[in-house]
Amino acid sequence: xxxxxxxxxxxxxxxxxLADVCNIPEVDSELVQSLGRRLLPWMDQLSLEHMNPSxxxxxxxxxxxxxxxxALYLHSLKLDYQQRFLGLASNDDNSDLQAKSSMxxxxxxxxxxxxxxxxxxxxxxxxxxxxxxxxxxxEKRAIGHNHKGYPRTSYYQYGLSIxxxxxxxxxxxxxxxxxxxxxxxxxxxxxxxHRSVDTVAMxxxxxxxxxxxNLNPDLKNRLILATRxxxxxxxxxxxxxxxxxxxxxxxxxxxLLMSSPMPGVELGTAxxxxxxxxxxxxxxRAFQNVLMISQLLPVLNHKNYVDLISPDCLAPRVMLExxxxxxxxxxxxxxxxxxxxxxxxxxxxxxxxxxxxSSLEDxxxxxxELEGFTYGTQASLSGPxxxxxxxxxxxxxxxxxLIRAPNTPxxxxxxxxxxxxxxxxxxxxxxx
Ligand code: B12
Numbered sequence: 386x387x388x389x390x391x392x393x394x395x396x397x398x399x400x401x402x403l404a405d406v407c408n409i410p411e412v413d414s415e416l417v418q419s420l421g422r423r424l425l426p427w428m429d430q431l432s433l434e435h436m437n438p439s440x441x442x443x444x445x446x447x448x449x450x451x452x453x454x455x456a457l458y459l460h461s462l463k464l465d466y467q468q469r470f471l472g473l474a475s476n477d478d479n480s481d482l483q484a485k486s487s488m489x490x491x492x493x494x495x496x497x498x499x500x501x502x503x504x505x506x507x508x509x510x511x512x513x514x515x516x517x518x519x520x521x522x523x524e525k526r527a528i529g530h531n532h533k534g535y536p537r538t539s540y541y542q543y544g545l546s547i548x549x550x551x552x553x554x555x556x557x558x559x560x561x562x563x564x565x566x567x568x569x570x571x572x573x574x575x576x577x578x579h580r581s582v583d584t585v586a587m588x589x590x591x592x593x594x595x596x597x598x599n600l601n602p603d604l605k606n607r608l609i610l611a612t613r614x615x616x617x618x619x620x621x622x623x624x625x626x627x628x629x630x631x632x633x634x635x636x637x638x639x640x641l642l643m644s645s646p647m648p649g650v651e652l653g654t655a656x657x658x659x660x661x662x663x664x665x666x667x668x669x670r671a672f673q674n675v676l677m678i679s680q681l682l683p684v685l686n687h688k689n690y691v692d693l694i695s696p697d698c699l700a701p702r703v704m705l706e707x708x709x710x711x712x713x714x715x716x717x718x719x720x721x722x723x724x725x726x727x728x729x730x731x732x733x734x735x736x737x738x739x740x741x742x743s744s745l746e747d748x749x750x751x752x753x754e755l756e757g758f759t760y761g762t763q764a765s766l767s768g769p770x771x772x773x774x775x776x777x778x779x780x781x782x783x784x785x786x787l788i789r790a791p792n793t794p795x796x797x798x799x800x801x802x803x804x805x806x807x808x809x810x811x812x813x814x815x816x817x
Pocket of ligand 1: 488489490493537538539541542583584630631632633634635637674677680765766767768769770771772783784785786787788794795796797798799801817
């Protein structure tokens, strides 16, 4: 190599170091497989209430395979989701409620198709695309010209929907993308804390996809800048343990950081720290929820949702075998959990006795059996979502927050959180 060659080589090396990328070294394959195995029982539940397109996306972007189950699962997803959304498309008076529960799920369904290297096509495909575009237009209107309003769903679902259309090479109007850009540029209605990390990460994935696919060329510079803003927000949200936001926002945050380099910023250490924090959480069995596992598996396989622009469906994957479980013979001890609902009149407060290892949902069920307490849930991709307590249904932008007394919001839902003996759990009606 001549002098010029050496110089060029050194220059490129230096630039490479500057354009720092987020690389996650390989994680122990047994650990990854045991995580993947937790999806298998869910893949046998083929009722509409349990179908979860995110699960399919996560599995296909992982290095793991569930051969026979996978094809059947996708087939059932297609039957259920097409029926649900094509039904919607033919019925023009879509209620708010339908849009709320559907937009993000339709988007995830479209990601699932791409994860199997399919493009939406034909008449049915076109109708699904039009439906999703219509949802986005409605959301754009709800946000309004002056950006003062709220999307009826959330900016998370707004970003997810733009991403899904993008990986199918479907263009949305600049003004639709513009609302999400504005929200990211001005930190608009993004909620506090970890939820904002999930939301900005999803928006960043959508921006990266649009920029890479060149679907909105007039927005190119704004997209690049907004992606950079998102990356910086995520890095600033890193906790001393290494998580971005909290443990459960770290997978999406990593997906975003892995999808786009950050010239001039040393990303390596931040990502290595996030990886060790995730490993510790994995060892502590923090990942039990199927949706959370589905967002993490791609990261452990160095993949992210933007890769769905051109997925590699021929890459070899490791076959998952179901785990053999030996039921425990031990009779569990009884624990006592205080359940409090101060947001109702008269306030509710009772000590509930349940076997150790019970979930918060078990505690609520027990409280309901004992009379004086009632609750209601709605199925969601994350599990049962608490929608009413003591007959009080949530209103617009309200939710029943789960708190460990005195004031720590739980990071898991009622089906996954397992209270310890002597803990007090408060159900608090709050705005979001
Ligand atoms: C937006 C959002 C909310 C909004 C939802 C309202 C709305 N209209 O959008 C609000 C602020 C109300 C909310 C509440 C909670 N959330 Co939340 N939320 C999200 C977020 C950012 C996006 C969800 C979404 O739209 N998904 C896409 C659509 C297509 O899926 P979907 O199933 O149709 O969406 C519905 C459910 O996700 C449901 N939902 C929202 N959060 C949660 C949490 C749980 C445990 C359940 C069962 C359902 C649920 O609301 C969505 C809209 O209807 C996710 C981030 C993520 N990485 O997934 C966190 C996330 C799912 N939430 C989380 C948590 C912990 C909660 C709470 C339990 C917090 C608390 N201490 O009270 C509560 C739920 C309490 C309850 N009543 O059961 C965690 C779950 C972690 C885990 N281990 O499973 C996540 C991953 C955030 C995080 N990084 O910690 N959330």
